[in-house]
Amino acid sequence: MPVWTIAKKELRLLFRDPRALIILVAMPFIFILILGISLGEGFGQKPDDRLRVSLVDEDLGDVPAKVREGAALLFASPSAAWPQPLGAVALAEVNRVDRPPAEPWSHVVMRDLAETAEIRVEVIPDRRQAEQLLGESKRSAVLIFGPFFSQNVTRASFLADGINPFYRDGVKLAELDAVMLRDPTQLAAASIIEQVAQVTLLRVVLPWMIGRAFEKLSEPSFIDDLGHEVRLPMPVTGRKVPLSDFLILPEHKRAVGSGVQSSLARFFPKYKLTAKTWADLTKSESHAGGGADATAFAEEGGGMLKRGAVRYQILVPSYTVMFAFFLVLTVGWLFVSERRQGTLKRLRAAPLSQAQILAGKLLPCFVLSLAQGFFLLAAGKLVFGMSWGSEPLWLMAVVFSTSLAAMGLALLVASVARTETQVAIYGTLLVLILAGMSGCLMPRELMPEQMKQISRVTPHAWALDAYTQLLLNPAPNLAIVAGACAVLTLFAVGFVAASWWFLKLD
Amino acid sequence: MASPALEVVDVRKRYGPATALHGVSFEVAAGELFGLLGPNGAGKTTLLSIVSSLLEPTAGEVRIFGRRVTPRDRNLRRLVGIVPQELAIYSELTARENLHFFGELYGLHGASLRQRVAAILAAMGLEEPADRRVDTFSGGMKRRLNLGAALVHQPRLLLLDEPTTGVDPQSRNHVFEEVRRLNAAGVTIVYTSHYMEEVQALCPRIGIMDHGRLIACDTLPALLRQLQGLIRLRVPRMTPLLNERVQRLPHVTRAETKDGELLLECGDVKVTLVQLVSLLNELQLPLEGLETEEPNLERVFLHLTGRGLRD
Numbered sequence: 169m170p171v172w173t174i175a176k177k178e179l180r181l182l183f184r185d186p187r188a189l190i191i192l193v194a195m196p197f198i199f200i201l202i203l204g205i206s207l208g209e210g211f212g213q214k215p216d217d218r219l220r221v222s223l224v225d226e227d228l229g230d231v232p233a234k235v236r237e238g239a240a241l242l243f244a245s246p247s248a249a250w251p252q253p254l255g256a257v258a259l260a261e262v263n264r265v266d267r268p269p270a271e272p273w274s275h276v277v278m279r280d281l282a283e284t285a286e287i288r289v290e291v292i293p294d295r296r297q298a299e300q301l302l303g304e305s306k307r308s309a310v311l312i313f314g315p316f317f318s319q320n321v322t323r324a325s326f327l328a329d330g331i332n333p334f335y336r337d338g339v340k341l342a343e344l345d346a347v348m349l350r351d352p353t354q355l356a357a358a359s360i361i362e363q364v365a366q367v368t369l370l371r372v373v374l375p376w377m378i379g380r381a382f383e384k385l386s387e388p389s390f391i392d393d394l395g396h397e398v399r400l401p402m403p404v405t406g407r408k409v410p411l412s413d414f415l416i417l418p419e420h421k422r423a424v425g426s427g428v429q430s431s432l433a434r435f436f437p438k439y440k441l442t443a444k445t446w447a448d449l450t451k452s453e454s455h456a457g458g459g460a461d462a463t464a465f466a467e468e469g470g471g472m473l474k475r476g477a478v479r480y481q482i483l484v485p486s487y488t489v490m491f492a493f494f495l496v497l498t499v500g501w502l503f504v505s506e507r508r509q510g511t512l513k514r515l516r517a518a519p520l521s522q523a524q525i526l527a528g529k530l531l532p533c534f535v536l537s538l539a540q541g542f543f544l545l546a547a548g549k550l551v552f553g554m555s556w557g558s559e560p561l562w563l564m565a566v567v568f569s570t571s572l573a574a575m576g577l578a579l580l581v582a583s584v585a586r587t588e589t590q591v592a593i594y595g596t597l598l599v600l601i602l603a604g605m606s607g608c609l610m611p612r613e614l615m616p617e618q619m620k621q622i623s624r625v626t627p628h629a630w631a632l633d634a635y636t637q638l639l640l641n642p643a644p645n646l647a648i649v650a651g652a653c654a655v656l657t658l659f660a661v662g663f664v665a666a667s668w669w670f671l672k673l674d
Numbered sequence: 675m676a677s678p679a680l681e682v683v684d685v686r687k688r689y690g691p692a693t694a695l696h697g698v699s700f701e702v703a704a705g706e707l708f709g710l711l712g713p714n715g716a717g718k719t720t721l722l723s724i725v726s727s728l729l730e731p732t733a734g735e736v737r738i739f740g741r742r743v744t745p746r747d748r749n750l751r752r753l754v755g756i757v758p759q760e761l762a763i764y765s766e767l768t769a770r771e772n773l774h775f776f777g778e779l780y781g782l783h784g785a786s787l788r789q790r791v792a793a794i795l796a797a798m799g800l801e802e803p804a805d806r807r808v809d810t811f812s813g814g815m816k817r818r819l820n821l822g823a824a825l826v827h828q829p830r831l832l833l834l835d836e837p838t839t840g841v842d843p844q845s846r847n848h849v850f851e852e853v854r855r856l857n858a859a860g861v862t863i864v865y866t867s868h869y870m871e872e873v874q875a876l877c878p879r880i881g882i883m884d885h886g887r888l889i890a891c892d893t894l895p896a897l898l899r900q901l902q903g904l905i906r907l908r909v910p911r912m913t914p915l916l917n918e919r920v921q922r923l924p925h926v927t928r929a930e931t932k933d934g935e936l937l938l939e940c941g942d943v944k945v946t947l948v949q950l951v952s953l954l955n956e957l958q959l960p961l962e963g964l965e966t967e968e969p970n971l972e973r974v975f976l977h978l979t980g981r982g983l984r985d
Contacts, residue, residue: 173778177764177771184766510762514823517726517756518779519748 170520174528178502182532188498192540196491197547200483204552207479221281221361222290223311224298227274230318269444273321273372274313280368280446287364302349308357311365314345324373326381333373338366344373371446378449382432382441386425391415394424481555482611484548485635488541488567489628490608492574493599495537499578500591502529507586522671526579534575541567557638562649566634569656573627576663583671602626627659677740679704679831679862680725685734687720687886694720695886697734702864702879704739704830707857709877710866711971713981717886718866719759722833725864726756738831752780755829759836761820765809769800769819772808773826780827787826794822797855799848814845821849825856832856834865838872850876870971882975889978894971901969901977902927903943905950907936908963916957923949935963943968 182188269276282289292298298310321344323331333343341347348365350358384390395412402409415421432441443449506512506529515525545563548554556563581598585591603609605619606628612620623629634652637644680702687695695717702708710718723729725736727743727750736743741750763772773791782790795804798818808816821837834853838846853876857863867873873880874894881891890897909916912931920938921929925946928939940946943966954961967973976982 169781170779173775177767177775180771181764181766509764510758510760511764513728513758514756514762514776515779516728517751517754518776519751519781520779521748 170518170524171528171531174515174525175531178529179532179535181502181505182498182536187501188536191494191497192491192536193543195494196487196540196544199487199491200480200544200548200552203483204479207483219286219360219364220288220290220307221311221364222292222298222301222307222309223274223278223313224292224295225272225274225278225313226295226315227272227313227317228315228319229272230322273318276445277313277368277372280371281364284364284368298349302351305351305353308351308354309361310349311361312347312349314347316345320344321373321376324377326377327384330377333369339369339373341369344369375446375449376444379442379444382429385432386422386429388418388421388425391421391424395421480548480552481639484544484552484554485632485639486608488544488548489570489606489631489635490599490603491544492537492541492570492631493577493602493628494595495533495540495571495574496578496581496595496599497591498536499530499533499575500582500585500595501588502533503582504585504588504591508588526671530575530579533578534571537571537574538567541571555639557640557644558642559638559644559646559649562634562638562644562646565653566631566638566649566656569653569660570627570631572660573631573656573663576660576667577627580663580667580670583667602628605629607632627656630655630659676704677737678702679706679739680708680864681737681740682721682725683735683737685721685724685731685736687717687724687729688732693886695724695731698883698886698888699734700881700888700891702862704862705857705860706879707853707863707865707877709873709880710864710883711868711870711873711880711975712866712883713868715885716868716883718868718883719835720886721883722756722835722864722866726754726833727751728756752827753830754833755824755827755831756833757821757824757835757837759839761816763808763816763819763823766807768805768807769795769811769815769822770804772819772823776823777826782827790826790828794825797825797852798822812842814841814848817841817845818848818852821852829861831862831864834863836867837865838867838869870975874971880971882971882978884975884979890974897971897974898969901973902939902941903946903969904965904967905938905940905943905946906963906965906967907938907950907961908934909936909954909959910962911959912936913957913959916953916959919953919957920950923953925949 278289278291281287292301292310295312298307298312301307302310320331320333324333324344325331331343333339346369348358348362350362392412392415395415396410398411399408400411400414401407415424429442438451440448440451446452503512506515542564545556545567549556577598581591581594585594606612606623606626607615608628612623612629612632615623630652634649637646637649637652678701682698682700684697684699685695686693686697698717698721710721712718720729724731725738725743727745727747730745738750738753741747743750764775767775770791773794774787777787777790792801795801798821800815800819800822803811803815808819811819817837817840821834824832837853838849841849850872853863853865865873865877877894879891879893880897881888882897883889890900912934916936917929917931920926920936923938923940923946925940925942926938927941930937938946938950947964947966951961972982
């Protein structure tokens with residue numbers, strides 16, 4: 169009963185002193201609000217997702233290829249009237265290496281990009297939105313495939329009448345009806361993206377052109393031309409006659425052409441010079457599941473607050489944890505104020521044990537800490553549109569155990585500090601240092617590995633681990649969450665034991 | 675035979691190398707109003723802290739109504755009320771909330787608590803501002819509330835540590851009246867102060883402390899009897915006859931002429947003064963100047979320690 173009497177009094181005092189409420193409730197909310205608005209869109213993304221190549225696909229595709237694709241679909245369709253063998257023939261025709269791909273060339277480029285390590289492809293719906301994103305510096309560069317991109321790539325060739333897209337620095341985008349739009353304020357980032365695009369275009373266009381060039385070596389027109397160029401002496405007369413005199417029949421020409429291809433293949437066994445793709449040319453394996461990582465552009469969050477943005481999945485728990493430990497100041501001030509006002513003497517002279525006095529003082533602080541945690545998570549959902557993940561009930565366990573650890577630390581500081589100034593200095597330093605070490609102030613992924621290990625000495629880091637599982641992992645590992653809660657409780661026990669050693673209620 | 679309300683037996687207290695109390699012993703009978711007088715730093719507050727179980731003595735023991743004071747005997751604390759030297763009330767709460775809180779700590783509840791709080795507020799003259807926050811109170815009002823907070827649970831032994839420090843005369847009188855009323859109602863009171871006048875006015879029995887020692891402990895008259903009254907007398911001419919007759923007055927213990935003044939030490943100043951006036955009439959000597967000095971606690975302290983109370 170005396171515990172409840174003291175607790176009621178403390179709650180009354182807390183509600184009459186706005187300091188505690190401002191620090192514990194208003195400040196973290198304001199922090200999250202300000203940082204939520206001011207942080208860039210990269211915040212909260214995993215590091216390996218960061219190099220994002222954004223593009224707009226206006227490519228109409230290569231018309232002949234479309235026609236062939238349509239025919240293939242028609243023949244291959246089980247519901248079609250055509251017999252299955254005919255469909256298979258049509259498919260084989262479509263996929264012949266001497267033909268451009270059945271899909272638009274822009275898709276080939278996108279797939280190649282997506283298969284490149286550390287690259288994420290984002291497809292923006294149209295050029296207007298791309299320009300808007302660049303204007304707002306939300307993207308540093310956007311690659312645009314024009315409507316004739318596929319036709320121009322198909323026409324790219326070493327032949328005199330083909331399009332030559334190459335120049336000193338790589339691929340002339342304009343020749344292929346492509347363009348790289350840049351944000352003039354982020355030129356360095358834009359140039360990185362352009363280099364990535366250049367390499368990909370080279371990987372796509374160059375094999376296509378080489379393959380077609382080497383195929384020409386076996387075509388009758390080339391053999392004809394060769395036949396006229398090469399003159400061979402006759403064995404008896406010594407008269408020189410053109411090679412074409414020996415290659416009169418088409419089957420002879422095909423045989424020579426086939427021989428040329430076979431010789432090339434034997435001479436250059438590491439390459440398939442007639443291939444049309446980089447993987448075939450270099451005889452390397454294609455990535456499995458190519459193109460799966462390309463994602464459609466989605467505006468991160470809505471409105472000025474960017475509600476629902478992934479940043480809140482990090483900001484809200486970070487500041488919920490950090491400000492839970494600001495309880496150190498509140499509890500410290502309660503104890504110091506009791507000493508300063510002399511009322512601690514009356515409490516000690518009353519028929520109460522030290523444990524009852526402590527429990528009475530700490531109980532409302534603990535309730536306040538729980539309320540703070542739940543308030544911030546609720547505000548995170550309602551105001552900032554964050555998700556509570558797939559295991560929202562476990563959030564209660566994390567809030568509870570974090571509050572326990574915060575209470576323990578608060579009691580330890582209160583047992584050491586004798587004046588309000590000491591509480592402010594010890595408390596603020598401790599809270600900020602622990603927050604900085606633990607990853608509350610910046611994501612721990614940005615820390616060096618050694619620092620990540622050191623951060624484990626803080627209760628904050630364990631609380632953040634639990635929140636990360638619950639709020640960022642679609643399938644949270646509940647063993648990690650439960651373990652973190654247990655460690656937080658152990659922190660609380662350790663802090664209370666230490667403070668019992670130091671505490672002197674006089 | 676009933677146990678004394680308070681027994682202090684050879685209580686010693688050390689803080690590291692410093693000794694705050696050097697074996698203090700005294701008793702306070704039930705219903706007594708006992709004064710503990712001494713300058714600041716004499717050890718009065720330390721002694722009261724030990725009595726109220728806020729501090730543990732280094733040696734010796736304290737008994738309250740026959741029960742030894744130990745940190746574990748929390749029920750014994752219900753018998754004691756303490757008014758600390760510094761204010762010990764919550765300035766963010768109202769007077770009523772403060773009294774309610776302290777009452778609840780001692781197990782009072784419901785109607786009895788409300789009645790008790792109302793009675794205390796009335797006794798302390800705080801009915802009108804009862805629901806105002808204490809931080810809006812004057813110093814005197816806070817002092818009265820500070821006293822009231824120790825009374826809510828109706829203690830049998832009340833420890834008052836310099837209860838009038840920094841209060842206005844009106845509030846001081848209020849405190850005095852309440853102390854007398856409580857004592858008349860049977861509450862045993864230990865009243866510490868370094869104001870000699872307060873202790874002398876309130877307490878029939880007094881202990882005098884200095885440097886952690888109880889240097890005297892007796893009733894007020896007995897303490898005062900240790901000293902003689904003083905009379906300084908100035909007449910136009912000092913005659914040998916006057917000198918001789920003065921020394922023969924019954925209560926005069928010493929007579930000395932100094933700088934044209936006659937200085938008399940006597941057991942009873944008032945009787946000696948009457949006799950002295952008749953003597954001067956008889957000798958037809960006009961009185962040019964007269965000063966008297968009755969024995970008081972200030973002089974007792976000076977007599978015992980060689981220092982003034984306020985030195």
